[in-house]
Amino acid sequence: MEGIITKALSGFYYVDDGHSLTACRGRGKLRHEKMSPLVGDRVEFTPLPDGSGALDQVLPRKNQFYRPAVANIDQLVIIASEAIPVTDPFLIDRVAAIAESRGCPSILCINKCDLVSGAGLAEIYEKAGFPTLRVSAETGEGLDQLKELITGKVSAFTGNSGVGKSSILNALEPEIQLATGDVSRKLGRGRHTTRHVELFRLSCDALVADTPGFSSFDVERMELTRKERLQSCFPEFAPYLGKCRFQDCAHVKEQGCAVLQAVREGAIPASRHQSYVRLYEQAKSIPDWERNER
Numbered sequence: 001m002e003g004i005i006t007k008a009l010s011g012f013y014y015v016d017d018g019h020s021l022t023a024c025r026g027r028g029k030l031r032h033e034k035m036s037p038l039v040g041d042r043v044e045f046t047p048l049p050d051g052s053g054a055l056d057q058v059l060p061r062k063n064q065f066y067r068p069a070v071a072n073i074d075q076l077v078i079i080a081s082e083a084i085p086v087t088d089p090f091l092i093d094r095v096a097a098i099a100e101s102r103g104c105p106s107i108l109c110i111n112k113c114d115l116v117s118g119a120g121l122a123e124i125y126e127k128a129g130f131p132t133l134r135v136s137a138e139t140g141e142g143l144d145q146l147k148e149l150i151t152g153k154v155s156a157f158t159g160n161s162g163v164g165k166s167s168i169l170n171a172l173e174p175e176i177q178l179a180t181g182d183v184s185r186k187l188g189r190g191r192h193t194t195r196h197v198e199l200f201r202l203s204c205d206a207l208v209a210d211t212p213g214f215s216s217f218d219v220e221r222m223e224l225t226r227k228e229r230l231q232s233c234f235p236e237f238a239p240y241l242g243k244c245r246f247q248d249c250a251h252v253k254e255q256g257c258a259v260l261q262a263v264r265e266g267a268i269p270a271s272r273h274q275s276y277v278r279l280y281e282q283a284k285s286i287p288d289w290e291r292n293e294r
């Protein structure tokens with residue numbers, strides 16, 4: 001039978017075939033092939049007499065991510081907040097760049113708009129060309145718009161701990177009842193309430209993965225792309241690429257750089273370019289043999 005992995009916990013893969021959920025163990029050959037099934041994987045499995053199943057095969061992936069660990073995602077929904085825990089735009093830019101490098105579009109969803117308007121982040125990401133929403137899991141504001149964007153697709157919610165990923169899912173689908181955690185006022189960050197990735201089927205015909213929030217210490221050196229490819233991971237740079245004075249322009253501080261000119265003119269948000277430079281410097285410092293090109 002065929003299905004999709006919705007959860008991987010304690011050695012079991014939970015496979016949804018559209019009717020029921022079967023807890024499957026991976027066959028030995030998957031381990032031999034060093035294939036780690038991911039949430040979102042389309043798989044073939046054999047139901048066993050005791051009600052469990054055996055995972056036979058993982059079907060080819062459209063894409064895969066390691067943080068969050070998910071596969072076959074149509075879009076990443078990056079949840080952010082201008083209320084505590086305040087989201088660092090660099091975190092947004094880094095995940096959006098990783099998604100872009102895998103051909104996966106990102107949506108920016110600014111939560112907690114009942115507390116702080118989110119206008120600052122909205123301005124940056126609207127200008128950069130991302131579909132940008134302002135919502136509140138608390139009041140329900142903006143959630144209809146979010147529903148529209150996720151309907152008929154497989155999405156993963158990502159974002160720093162405490163921004164309200166699980167709360168938004170609960171607001172979209174009250175039956176899910178995910179645990180949520182308060183935010184530490186003293187530290188200004190979330191408490192890592194969600195501990196595993198899980199895919200949920202919503203009644204609006206959406207599949208959405210809730211994922212653990214990332215913290216600032218696991219951002220460095222992750223899944224970075226080759227420095228030469230990084231420019232193509234910032235979609236709003238596209239109109240300027242190929243127009244710099246030097247063909248191999250890095251768009252960092254070169255003379256005659258069309259990207260830098262666009263930043264000066266305000267066509268590209270300055271913070272987006274700062275994130276690009278930071279990622280570029282990081283990518284430069286990683287030797288090719290150590291690079292993760294997955």
Ligand SMILES: Nc1nc2c(ncn2[C@@H]2O[C@H](COP(=O)(O)OP(=O)(O)OP(=O)(O)O)[C@@H](O)[C@H]2O)c(=O)[nH]1
Binds near residue numbers: 160168179183191211
């Ligand atoms: N005022 C307000 N509070 C919210 C909103 N959304 C979430 N919260 C609160 O923010 C806190 C964190 O919410 P969670 O849903 O646990 O956040 P999360 O992103 O899932 O966090 P992790 O699972 O740790 O990654 C909880 O106390 C929520 O009640 C919102 O729109 N407005």
Ligand SMILES: [Mg+2]
Binds near residue numbers: 166179213
């Ligand atoms: Mg959560």
Ligand SMILES: [Zn+2]
Binds near residue numbers: 254
């Ligand atoms: Zn340039």
